[in-house]
Amino acid sequence: MAQHTSKTYQSNPFYIALEGLTTFFKKAQSVAIAAIVLSALAFLGNGVSTIQNAITPNDARPDRQISRQESEAIKGDLESTFRALPPAVWAIIGVIAATILSIAILIGIVISGVSDYTSARLAAGHDTNLGEALKEVFRHIGSYLWLQIIIIVKVILWSLLLIVPGIIMSVRYSLAGTSFFAKDLRGNAAVKHSLELTKGAWLTTFAASGLWNMMTFGAMDAVLRPGTNAVLYRQYSATKEKPAAHWLSWLTLLLPIVLAVFIGLLILMAVLLFAAADYSFSA
Numbered sequence: 001m002a003q004h005t006s007k008t009y010q011s012n013p014f015y016i017a018l019e020g021l022t023t024f025f026k027k028a029q030s031v032a033i034a035a036i037v038l039s040a041l042a043f044l045g046n047g048v049s050t051i052q053n054a055i056t057p058n059d060a061r062p063d064r065q066i067s068r069q070e071s072e073a074i075k076g077d078l079e080s081t082f083r084a085l086p087p088a089v090w091a092i093i094g095v096i097a098a099t100i101l102s103i104a105i106l107i108g109i110v111i112s113g114v115s116d117y118t119s120a121r122l123a124a125g126h127d128t129n130l131g132e133a134l135k136e137v138f139r140h141i142g143s144y145l146w147l148q149i150i151i152i153v154k155v156i157l158w159s160l161l162l163i164v165p166g167i168i169m170s171v172r173y174s175l176a177g178t179s180f181f182a183k184d185l186r187g188n189a190a191v192k193h194s195l196e197l198t199k200g201a202w203l204t205t206f207a208a209s210g211l212w213n214m215m216t217f218g219a220m221d222a223v224l225r226p227g228t229n230a231v232l233y234r235q236y237s238a239t240k241e242k243p244a245a246h247w248l249s250w251l252t253l254l255l256p257i258v259l260a261v262f263i264g265l266l267i268l269m270a271v272l273l274f275a276a277a278d279y280s281f282s283a
Contacts, residue, residue, distance in 0.1 A: 009235050011246040013207035020208075020227025023122050028226065030130040031118050035222045038111065043219045113137035113144050115226045116177030122230035123182060123237075136181065143186050144177070150187055151176060171206045172198045178233045197236040204242070207249035208232055214252060 010016050025032045114133040121128040137144065151173050159166025176194040179185050185193055198205050208228050213221055236242070 009239050009243055010231070011204055011243050011249070013204065013211045013246060013249050013252060016204075016208040016231050017212045017224055017228050020122075020224065020229070020231045022227070023230060024118070024223070024227030027122055027127045028118050028129065028133075031114060031128065031133055031226065032223065034114075034130055035226070039219055039222045042222075109141065109145055109148060110134070110137055111222070112148065112177065113141070115222070116144075116229070117181045118226040119178040119229040119233060120181035122227060123178065123233040140180075144180060146187055147176060147180055147190055150191060154191070168202060171202055174198070174205060175229060175233050175236070178229050182233065197233065199242075201232075201236060201242040201245075203245040203249045203253060205232055207245070207252040211248060211252045214256070 010019065024035075114130070114137055117133045117136050118128055121133075151170075154173065155166050155170045158169045173191055173194050175197050176190040179190040179193040179197070183190075183193065208231070209221065209224050212224050
């Protein structure tokens with residue numbers, strides 16, 4: 001069995017993502033271009049926000065420290081303004097807010113659906129395009145929305161135990177959308193199929209996109225996901241017994257943890273040094 005899987009199964013997360021990107025740009029060019037545009041807009045938006053915060057003087061920022069009297073005055077003005085609003089205005093505000101929220105959710109669902117549909121087509125070895133993907137997503141928008149609700153609820157419930165189970169299960173559920181389109185599965189059936197596919201391969205699934213996201217600071221997630229999930233779905237479907245995770249997968253998992261612990265220790269040491277220096281001066 002090991003000899004058979006070694007020829008068809010790729011466990012190196014770097015090459016999984018690389019193969020996914022190659023397939024994505026070869027067989028779904030219009031979707032790939034749209035993903036690049038979305039990633040660029042998100043990157044520019046974050047960059048503009050960071051630059052604006054950097055060049056804005058502290059006293060001009062809304063989060064600057066204000067006196068207690070100013071805070072009470074602002075609070076009183078806001079309360080008076082809100083109390084003076086008639087019910088009709090509140091109703092209009094509610095409708096506008098609900099509309100904006102619904103549009104934002106719909107856009108997010110459509111983007112996710114296009115990605116998952118593309119993954120399913122690439123996993124089957126077929127070409128696709130943005131128009132076809134959008135058509136199929138809107139044709140199944142209700143069922144796909146229900147699938148996303150199920151996934152979100154399950155991840156939240158797992159996260160109530162601890163954060164770690166929620167992270168693990170979100171990775172285990174990551175191929176549910178691809179299963180939705182690839183095998184015409186709905187709701188819990190798609191989630192169950194994703195669990196079956198990723199059984200014994202959680203770390204490989206996590207690192208397949210996690211490694212490149214680390215290298216690009218998350219800027220390429222929308223570009224990585226369709227092709228990466230296609231490669232994972234195809235090889236998991238063809239392999240029951242998954243080989244052990246590649247060492248790069250372990251590095252992808254452990255490196256952020258080690259860095260976080262190291263930074264935490266540095267901060268703790270700095271606090272202790274400042275506290276000791278302050279104590280010596282006061283003494």
